[in-house]
Amino acid sequence: MRVDLIGTGSIYTKYNSASTLVNEELLIDIPNGCHKQLLKMGYKIEKVKAVAITHFHGDHFADLPFLVRHRFALKLLEPLIIIAPKGAKEQIKRLFDVYNSNDFDWKPTINIIEIENSGEEIEILDKYHIKPIEVAHGDLKPAYGYIINNTLGLTGDSGICDAIREIRDNSKIMIADTSFRQGKEMHMGIDDIKDLLSNSNKNIIATHLRDTTREALKNEKITNLIVPEDGYYFEI
Template sequence: MKIQLIGTGTIADISNNASILINDHIVFDMPNGNLKAMIRQNIDILKIDTLIISHTHADHCFDAPFLLWYKKDYYKPGHKLSTKIVTDEITRNTVETLIRLSYFSSAREVEKEFIDAKDVNYTKICGDVEISNEPMEHKDIKFANGYIIKDKNVSIGLTGDTSYCEGVRKIASKVDYLICDMTLEMGNDSHIGIDNIIELLKVYPNLKIIPIHMHDKTREEAKKLNLDNLFIYEDGKILEL
């Protein structure tokens, strides 16, 4: 599985907002500024046919209209115009409202298919990988969606924003790689901290953790620890898992 870390930071840091590209055609989260981040990383945006969104916060979905708009206005033959959008009903409503507010008519007109996150259960919605959903806990957000993406060789977990909840441990127990929230040094009811990551690594010694959504300070502190199986990368990193 090919993974590109489009963004590894949070909205208030130097690094891009957290977003992942899988096998060149699936994007996990489309935060504000993500279209530009993708252009800067020479990503072929027309290849993207599936957008998976973790939750309704702006720094996870506010660029969704611009992805759809770009696909229509810069369309080249040979590409899929339609986009599957896997998310919950609240985030779907947010994306539809943003499309309306944007006045970018191409985003409204272009073909798209919303798939409710709770309906994906190891389904092959986009050919080469299976996707399943695991609910997370992210303070007062009703739907925070974690996912497992799997092909015949490898499985990865994507937590999105979450506290160190039961869902995180459930995903961690099932995957080879966990690409997860590590916003803080000490976790709270919104986000995972380095303290939680240390605990996870003790419980699942074979799990490889790739943190994203890191504050700059958290990133620096975590690097100093030199933990086995904790891989801290910068924006644009490409991995073959």
């Protein structure tokens, strides 16, 4: 499995908003600017077959209409698979409405799978087992992290909670929200990440970074923690 980090930043940085691309075909989150960034980085839109959305904040799903429109322009016949929290059909319709994207018939070009239950695996494209785990992201409920093929963990946006430890324990490497220096209710901090590392031998990749957090992490050089630039990739 090849994993590319399209973005590693929070909203307030020059870094792209956090998103991850698996095998050039499965996106985890499609934030503001993501569609253009895929093109700039040289990925092929026609290869992207599925998107798993962690939650409905704009820095996690705002660019979906642009990807759908581009796929439509390319006349791709297979609908884009979208895995997302309950309410996705309504949320996505509203997004297309506010973008005035209704000048083409986009509904048949997507296949929305709404998550029914946390922990219930969803199988797509005959090769990905995607397990959504409900995480803690304040009042925005439900928000999910994902475990893909029992290998790659992604926390989405979350404060520290048992769900995060579950994602860590059931993956080989975890891409984790590390927004702040001190963890808060809605986002983890460096203190939380240190705690997650101290209780296991797993590797963690920090994402959703504020600039001050990124600088602090680079100075600290924490064992088993990777502080990636946009475009960082690895194989697992």
